[in-house]
Amino acid sequence: MLGKLIAEKMEDLTPGQQKTARFLLENSKEAAFLTASQLGEKVGVSESTVIRLASALGFDGYPALRMAVQDLLMERLTTLERIREYSGKEAKSLFHKAIKSDIDSLSWVQSTLDVKTIERLGEEIAKAKSILVVGHRSSRALAYYLYHYLSWLFANVELLDIETGIEKITRADEKTLVIGISFPRYTTWTVNMLKYAKKRKLKVAAITNDYSSPLARSSELVITAPWNPLSFIDSFTAPISIINCIILAAARTLGDGVRDKLAKLEEIWKETGVYQGKEQPGDAAKATIDFKE
Amino acid sequence: MLGKLIAEKMEDLTPGQQKTARFLLENSKEAAFLTASQLGEKVGVSESTVIRLASALGFDGYPALRMAVQDLLMERLTTLERIREYSGKEAKSLFHKAIKSDIDSLSWVQSTLDVKTIERLGEEIAKAKSILVVGHRSSRALAYYLYHYLSWLFANVELLDIETGIEKITRADEKTLVIGISFPRYTTWTVNMLKYAKKRKLKVAAITNDYSSPLARSSELVITAPWNPLSFIDSFTAPISIINCIILAAARTLGDGVRDKLAKLEEIWKETGVYQGKEQPGDAAKATIDFKE
């Protein structure tokens, strides 16, 4: 390990070298990428001093030293990532591990959420004349979820199915927004639907695991959700959480309209008896009170 | 952000450039330190292609591109470190609040999970001759999710729908397990289906928010999931996480049989081309290696 090596030889180093060595340890995140002269400038010594530090520490040259710093950094990164994955050491059962991994995914979402793109998607949803949601196999659960809540707020929301998907895209109005959802191993159908939608010049958005996903290629708006398969299951907690955000974003563009729409829906539900009796009055509409941040 | 930039320009890139770009995104940890020729060798293209990718992406040269990759890496590192520090500080935006609330729900699940009942349900699933999953409206997303993964492992899994639900329960075999999913405000249909199933002496299990739920009255096995409505949305992250556990529990009863079943499925997927090409071989089956705790 580099730290130990430096500590050992520290006293044999010249003042300038010591200063440089300390910088390496304290700012390895930055130093790992610098050239000898850049590092020298940062520390306030000459390029030569930096290079001499490398050989004083026993390295074959400055590039070798820098590589050691890079290893240090990589190790730190993988450790952190491993902690993230397996921090369920104290977790007792397989189940607890599974849940822990979901929590970690959400923490990751929490600190990397692309608020702007979600807000833009919200606006596009509100602007669109009609919305087609595309998702197949396991992702169909997500697609259905999105579809269901968007239907509360907007007319002309459809969940595409295999039988009629192509036709619906073919006939789609220009101001149609297509939202595709798929995660590795991406379903061919979803990929093709989005490709086709793009060809037809519809607005296309994708909810997927990465910008390198095949969905991203056909999509104007890409929203990523960490994809953490759990044994053979794609755990969809993080995507669900993100889809919640998308629905909220879309709802927010409606302003007070949301409350009215929900109130109207509720009335209908009451009349038709979809839900079990003794409804807390105004439940759905009331819940929106805290809705504007 | 580099990912977005690459996603945008992906289709204008040449095949070799695309391959390189994907490598950058997927292996940024490694790529950040490589020179153009090293990277080219890794990816299997020439140094020139790598350098041309840099200018195709709009960078001033390969060093500039590499610096962007380095930034990406640094950001990831600080994010990971931030997550570690993160202990529930006040969330900034509405979205962050929403996610925070999901995290809290999962933490709650983590500490109150009824492992025994989930394991019992897993056994019942494995024992059952056929399985009917019941869920309507928003809960239908959950029902579909459960149905989908159970279908991978068991024959005779069905997702009930309004049109044919009653008939299917009427004709159901004695050893049928009915799993109902509903949350406040409970859908009348689901409640009725379970009531009817109980009358017909089928085994009934419920996934719902509380033991006092109307579903619980008809069910032998009750699994609760915290239900945290978010504005007007029922956030289903916690239920999804619990359903994952149920699927795992059911899969575990199969022992090594799981791997065989998944391998067989995968073969079929390959033949029929459901998923996009270049499948990592044995992906689904391989994932089960770490599956027994």
Add this chain to the structure above:
DNA sequence: TCTTTTTTGCAGGATTTCCTGCAAAAAAGA
């Protein structure tokens, strides 16, 4: 099948980065 266009790798020149001899500056010792 043949032509045109695109993509790719190679060669070698341009640029950056690294290394080392040397002398000046600084520090230590007498």
Add this chain to the structure above:
DNA sequence: TCTTTTTTGCAGGAAATCCTGCAAAAAAGA
């Protein structure tokens, strides 16, 4: 204070890394 030793930066050559014209190979189109 003067000498000796150590440290430092500079200069310029060595090595690496990067960039670009060109021709071959591959792909697309006719």
